[in-house]
Amino acid sequence: MDVESLGDLAQKQIRELIITGAFKPGQQLKEEELCSRFQISRPPIREAFKMLEAEGLVTRKPRRGVFVAEMTPKDIWEVYTLKAVIYQMAAALAMAVMTDEDAQALEAAVAQMTAVVASPPVDLRQYQLHHRVFHEIVMTLAGNDRLAKIERNLRFQVSRISYTSLKDPTHLQASLAYHRQIAAAMKQGDRPLACRLMKAHVLEALDLALTLLPVDSGEPVRDRGAAPLSADADLLEVAL
Amino acid sequence: MDVESLGDLAQKQIRELIITGAFKPGQQLKEEELCSRFQISRPPIREAFKMLEAEGLVTRKPRRGVFVAEMTPKDIWEVYTLKAVIYQMAAALAMAVMTDEDAQALEAAVAQMTAVVASPPVDLRQYQLHHRVFHEIVMTLAGNDRLAKIERNLRFQVSRISYTSLKDPTHLQASLAYHRQIAAAMKQGDRPLACRLMKAHVLEALDLALTLLPVDSGEPVRDRGAAPLSADADLLEVAL
């Protein structure tokens, strides 16, 4: 019945608290505090910490404690550029096995997204939900569990930021348009176009995320060269 | 001084035992056995298990125990196709900031690899070492820590297999030739060529790995379609 250990449960709950923003970046997570919150003892909490650390959601300072991971502009850049590549790979793999029904499922997801946007006030949670369905269809078709795991992890790391991005009406419209075009390109079997659109979609999100980020941390983004910390579309032009 | 916790130490040691093949795939890792081996108590061992599980090196069956992860052909395919994309992205990013000195460092690594191959009996460990230096230079230049972490993880998962692959003289020669060409392409700034070579290099390794794998598990590789579980070079043609 209760197959999940308390450690796994705690991991999920703490993760949820982090990605929803209840636990803010930089905040220390004290073991005893979480013990009393979840009414369990410390070992499961510690195990949850270890897993969350591996996921990159918390950082551990030895003998100091664990803290919610902070996102610098560099971190944002890292996650989004990776997402651009991951999504392109997923799209390419998915198109190799996609059927007409799959294409229709994608279009249905886009239709749902359209419906949400068309009926103000826009329910962002709802939009996010259908948006996720869209990408989940693609990931499932791709058939690479490790790819899906990486995508999931990257999504967690920028979940708050990507949610905030949707509050920008212009970006919301652009996002919707992108997904409509991506679905069409995938249906028609135009792989280069689908990949280009996927890349452009993610890199546009990156640009917005960088502007949304509080500009408190002015650390350099790239160590070498004067490459700006932005959406270098050309740079991500590689052959999968 | 001893900044690392026993859990972190245990993780490293167990991981080393797994990737060197001392702990075989499918083998159960009993907590008490490792306790007596490392002369520590169970909590640090359990923490190490959690981290290794997140890395994908072990799988945990609830109330049963943890087992060294097994690699099916599907798993091999997943890891290598991901590596192909990861390495291409790394190469593309690296070339954007690469200096002449960096190019020379790459060529130096290739020279070391060449020297090892030229002096039989070939010291595979030594070759592997210089091979890793080559890719580490590229990853460092890429400047994406998350990308590096993913690459590291993927490398761990197929470390035994990739080592075994080197015992094939033909593949060893091909590997060397690839890296020489990749270094040249990166030096000349020919990004498409460098990416294509990276992809071809990894996908060739995939084909070999699939033949080397014991054919005990005949499970289907892809759920949908009749796509063969091989190096679909074209399929991985996407725009980073």
Added chain:
DNA sequence: TTTTCGTCTATTGTATACAATAAAGGTGAA
């Protein structure tokens, strides 16, 4: 002979207790 049920044991899951360390605060002297 086979199958099923029950007990038993080995192993994981959880809790409590103890040790060690690092940061914070206070006290002393310069």
Added chain:
DNA sequence: TTCACCTTTATTGTATACAATAGACGAAAA
């Protein structure tokens, strides 16, 4: 008043002890 050092305290790191569960083995009945 300020700085250095000591003491204290809060928090993590580790160990031991207990509980629960799943699998194995054996016995009994069909």
